[in-house]
Amino acid sequence: MSIEVVGVHKSFGDFAALTDINLTVPAGQLTALLGPSGGGKSTLLRVIAGLEDADSGSVEIEGVDATSLPAQKRNVGFVFQHYAAFKHMTVRKNIAFGLEIRKRPKAEITAKVEELLELVHLTQFAERKPSQLSGGQRQRMALARALAIEPSVLLLDEPFGALDAKVRKELRDWLRRLHDEVHVTTVFVTHDQEEALEVADTIVVINDGRIEQVGTPDDLYDKPASEFVLSFLGPVTRLGGQLIRPHDIEISRYEQAATATGPITRWTRVGFEVRLEVTPDDVLHPEPVQVVVTRAEATALGLHPGDQVWLRPQVGAQTVSS
Amino acid sequence: MASRTRQRTGPAGLTARLVVVVYLFLLVAWPVSVVVQRAFDPVGQPGGVGALWERLSAPDAVYAFYLTLTVAFWAVVVNTIFGVGISLLLVRQRFRGRRALSVLVDLPMSVSPVVVGLALVLTYSTGLGWFGSILSETGVRIIGSTPGLIMATAFVSLPLVIREVVPVLEEVGTDAEVAARSLGANARQTFWRITLPTIKWAVVYGVVLSAARAIGEYGAVRIVSRGAEFNGETATLLIQNEYQAFDEAAAYAAAFVLVMAALLALVVVTVVRPQEGSES
Amino acid sequence: MSTGTSAGAITGTATSRSTLTAGSRIGLGIALVWFSLLVLIPLAAVVVTATEGGWSTFWDTLSDPDTASAIRLTVVEALLVTVVNVVMGTVIAWVLVRDRFWGKRALEVVIDLPFALPTIVAGLVLLSLYGPDSPVGVNVVNTRQGIFLALLFVTLPFVVRTVQPVLIELDADVEEAAASLGATRLTTLRRIILPSLAPAIAAGASLAFARAISEFGSLVLIAGNQPGRTEVASLKILKYVETGNPAAAATVAVLLLLVAVAAIVVLDLISRRAAERG
Numbered sequence: 001m002s003i004e005v006v007g008v009h010k011s012f013g014d015f016a017a018l019t020d021i022n023l024t025v026p027a028g029q030l031t032a033l034l035g036p037s038g039g040g041k042s043t044l045l046r047v048i049a050g051l052e053d054a055d056s057g058s059v060e061i062e063g064v065d066a067t068s069l070p071a072q073k074r075n076v077g078f079v080f081q082h083y084a085a086f087k088h089m090t091v092r093k094n095i096a097f098g099l100e101i102r103k104r105p106k107a108e109i110t111a112k113v114e115e116l117l118e119l120v121h122l123t124q125f126a127e128r129k130p131s132q133l134s135g136g137q138r139q140r141m142a143l144a145r146a147l148a149i150e151p152s153v154l155l156l157d158e159p160f161g162a163l164d165a166k167v168r169k170e171l172r173d174w175l176r177r178l179h180d181e182v183h184v185t186t187v188f189v190t191h192d193q194e195e196a197l198e199v200a201d202t203i204v205v206i207n208d209g210r211i212e213q214v215g216t217p218d219d220l221y222d223k224p225a226s227e228f229v230l231s232f233l234g235p236v237t238r239l240g241g242q243l244i245r246p247h248d249i250e251i252s253r254y255e256q257a258a259t260a261t262g263p264i265t266r267w268t269r270v271g272f273e274v275r276l277e278v279t280p281d282d283v284l285h286p287e288p289v290q291v292v293v294t295r296a297e298a299t300a301l302g303l304h305p306g307d308q309v310w311l312r313p314q315v316g317a318q319t320v321s322s
Numbered sequence: 323m324a325s326r327t328r329q330r331t332g333p334a335g336l337t338a339r340l341v342v343v344v345y346l347f348l349l350v351a352w353p354v355s356v357v358v359q360r361a362f363d364p365v366g367q368p369g370g371v372g373a374l375w376e377r378l379s380a381p382d383a384v385y386a387f388y389l390t391l392t393v394a395f396w397a398v399v400v401n402t403i404f405g406v407g408i409s410l411l412l413v414r415q416r417f418r419g420r421r422a423l424s425v426l427v428d429l430p431m432s433v434s435p436v437v438v439g440l441a442l443v444l445t446y447s448t449g450l451g452w453f454g455s456i457l458s459e460t461g462v463r464i465i466g467s468t469p470g471l472i473m474a475t476a477f478v479s480l481p482l483v484i485r486e487v488v489p490v491l492e493e494v495g496t497d498a499e500v501a502a503r504s505l506g507a508n509a510r511q512t513f514w515r516i517t518l519p520t521i522k523w524a525v526v527y528g529v530v531l532s533a534a535r536a537i538g539e540y541g542a543v544r545i546v547s548r549g550a551e552f553n554g555e556t557a558t559l560l561i562q563n564e565y566q567a568f569d570e571a572a573a574y575a576a577a578f579v580l581v582m583a584a585l586l587a588l589v590v591v592t593v594v595r596p597q598e599g600s601e602s
Numbered sequence: 603m604s605t606g607t608s609a610g611a612i613t614g615t616a617t618s619r620s621t622l623t624a625g626s627r628i629g630l631g632i633a634l635v636w637f638s639l640l641v642l643i644p645l646a647a648v649v650v651t652a653t654e655g656g657w658s659t660f661w662d663t664l665s666d667p668d669t670a671s672a673i674r675l676t677v678v679e680a681l682l683v684t685v686v687n688v689v690m691g692t693v694i695a696w697v698l699v700r701d702r703f704w705g706k707r708a709l710e711v712v713i714d715l716p717f718a719l720p721t722i723v724a725g726l727v728l729l730s731l732y733g734p735d736s737p738v739g740v741n742v743v744n745t746r747q748g749i750f751l752a753l754l755f756v757t758l759p760f761v762v763r764t765v766q767p768v769l770i771e772l773d774a775d776v777e778e779a780a781a782s783l784g785a786t787r788l789t790t791l792r793r794i795i796l797p798s799l800a801p802a803i804a805a806g807a808s809l810a811f812a813r814a815i816s817e818f819g820s821l822v823l824i825a826g827n828q829p830g831r832t833e834v835a836s837l838k839i840l841k842y843v844e845t846g847n848p849a850a851a852a853t854v855a856v857l858l859l860l861v862a863v864a865a866i867v868v869l870d871l872i873s874r875r876a877a878e879r880g
Contacts, residue, residue: 049782051778051781072781072782072784072785072786075784077782078782082773084775084776086776086779086780086794087798088800097785101784101785101789102784142779146782339703342690342693342694342709345694346694349754349755349758350712350716350755350758353727353730353731353732356727356730357723360730404636404637407629408633411629415622415626415630417622426642427637433645434817434818434855436855437839437859438644439843440648441645441648442644443843444647444648444651444848451647452647509623534718538719538723540722540822541721541818541836544818544840545843558722558819561723562823565729565823570735574726574730577727580723581719581723585715587718588711588714588715588718
């Protein structure tokens with residue numbers, strides 16, 4: 001077991017950032033800490049790295065009690081949202097920094113830096129200053145710098161948060177591939193559920209300083225433990241007193257056994273999807289229900305705005321009663 | 323996450339704090355407080371506010387402060403008109419040599435006051451200056467009289483208004499001015515009703531800084547002035563003369579007034595700054 | 603800045619095609635005449651007066667033993683003061699930005715005081731505590747220590763006020779990154795923070811040095827002006843003016859100007875070297 005967090009509490013003044021956190025991060029995996037901003041996920045990451053002291057509880061890294069070790073001694077690689085580049089040093093110097101601190105032989109440092117430059121595809125930028133790199137390149141440099149010290153664990157705090165959508169997607173795929181090559185135990189913080197679902201082996205959902213659920217992406221998506229997890233991991237709507245994903249609703253123009261019935265009151269086409277809003281006739285649950293169907297389905301079912309339709313959960317759909 | 327690393331003030335931090343406080347206390351705070359205290363000291367007469375007042379109401383002190391205020395007033399007036407005008411030209415107009423001019427107007431601040439005085443003497447001294455013969459023919463005296471003091475003072479404080487006004491003019495752009503013109507305002511109306519209100523606080527700030535500098539100027543004034551009692555002796559020259567004539571009490575009293583003026587300028591400047599931000 | 607007539611920044615790359623109206627032309631004319639009469643012609647007079655006697659006159663003035671000694675003293679004292687300012691100014695800026703304690707805001711005012719006080723008052727201020735009637739029994743009048751003290755006083759704010767904003771802008775996460783890579787606080791200070799501050803420190807040091815070699819007012823009462831011992835360059839200029847030798851005064855003035863420019867160039871080089879080495 002690579003990281004073991006037991007009973008961690010952390011408050012900033014009156015604000016309880018973390019409450020009784022118990023977490024085991026398995027070795028060699030890519031784990032995501034997912035949750036809304038201000039929920040405590042970054043604080044947890046910083047407690048693991050030793051950049052923040054927990055008020056109580058313990059942190060163990062690779063079987064060693066790290067609770068009272070300063071950040072310098074934890075051998076943890078940390079990547080920041082805003083790169084934290086050493087602006088006055090070249091890319092090569094940035095990557096070599098941790099090794100120079102450890103007073104490794106010159107030849108070893110040179111070889112290791114070359115290898116890492118190769119790994120993050122920055123070989124031809126080695127002599128540049130961080131200011132001459134794009135955001136994505138800077139973050140790859142920061143990653144190489146963190147990997148250079150051969151850390152026991154690699155921690156990334158919203159690593160792609162400052163990048164634009166396209167670069168973020170590329171870098172996220174690249175991180176997944178890199179992890180498959182390097183296999184270092186990795187924990188990254190994100191508020192983007194898509195990022196977590198796509199990249200992580202395990203997802204830890206954190207909200208209000210507490211862990212809501214730990215599981216594989218499939219577990220979380222298919223068997224959410226709470227209303228919060230269900231709603232955080234994708235769009236949800238309310239159908240007859242239950243929470244359900246809009247694409248898990250069966251829609252029909254013909255009368256059938258149904259949870260709700262009513263006219264289609266809104267019709268929005270977004271690319272290949274059609275997003276509908278149905279206002280139920282039910283006086284107990286009058287709030288509109290969102291339904292998503294593909295354009296082909298909409299055509300096949302002969303749906304039009306204003307049609308009276310009947311709605312029910314699809315067979316096997318995940319619902320949470322509320 | 324804006325959370326910083328926790329600030330533990332370790333032994334090194336405490337040492338640094340102690341060193342800084344002691345250094346600033348010994349170098350600035352303590353000496354300044356002694357000056358203030360000595361201004362009220364009894365020397366051959368009862369001390370306190372009465373003693374201070376008596377020293378300041380001596381005829382030579384009254385003359386010196388009156389001269390200082392006259393010189394500072396005209397220097398500030400000239401600098402304000404020139405400063406606002408040149409700022410508008412530099413920011414709003416395009417002409418050859420504009421960039422060179424914008425560098426040159428900042429030059430006076432980096433010239434030593436003694437050299438400023440020397441430069442004015444070399445140009446305007448009735449005997450040996452470049453314009454000396456013209457001046458002596460027309461009977462105009464500059465060096466050794468009030469106009470020379472005003473020129474020296476204006477020279478050393480010249481860029482202060484410009485430095486404040488130019489950034490503000492650049493930042494606000496011309497949209498409002500163009501809008502006013504499109505609504506039928508002429509150039510003068512646009513200036514008084516649109517441009518001037520937007521740079522108002524920058525001008526005030528520049529005027530305060532200029533006034534503080536003008537009142538306290540010594541080096542340049544020393545060279546161009548005769549500096550004798552009732553004859554070109556400004557407040558700063560008075561301090562020097564009285565101190566060297568062993569009338570230290572009078573020197574400290576005059577210095578006390580200038581220290582208070584400096585403190586007042588510091589306070590006004592810190593009060594005006596935020597207002598400027600909320601205005602624009 | 604969307605309309606066609608809007609002005610760019612002065613340093614911008616707008617075309618230099620003239621846009622002057624008749625009114626502004628007159629305004630610019632008056633401004634230029636005044637600026638020339640007040641600043642440009644007098645400064646030109648200094649340079650011309652210093653050089654019109656040719657190289658040998660220039661050299662004769664500077665090789666006069668008292669003048670040479672005054673210049674040497676000025677440069678040495680200015681260098682010493684700059685070194686102290688580099689250290690103390692950086693430490694003061696550090697304490698003001700990173701430390702928190704009661705009375706810190708008062709220190710901010712104390713630091714601005716030397717800029718706000720008239721120079722002659724600055725001299726008197728120091729004399730009141732470290733002069734003939736010193737309550738602490740220290741008398742620095744007529745000594746080089748006195749010159750040193752006065753220069754320290756008037757140059758105090760330069761390094762503090764240039765370093766402070768850079769230190770505020772320094773990202774905390776850069777220091778945390780260094781810590782997570784194993785750097786101790788001292789290593790982080792030496793290899794990350796100080797190199798980032800180096801350009802600001804150098805800028806403040808150049809300003810302090812330039813001010814120190816040209817300082818006049820605060821030294822008048824303290825230095826004592828003994829030729830060859832406590833006479834600094836600016837007071838030498840005054841003496842030349844008063845004894846009716848403006849050419850020699852101009853020569854010393856031009857030399858001071860050259861030294862100041864040289865110092866700025868050298869410090870700029872040093873700071874770049876420091877920033878690159880890391």
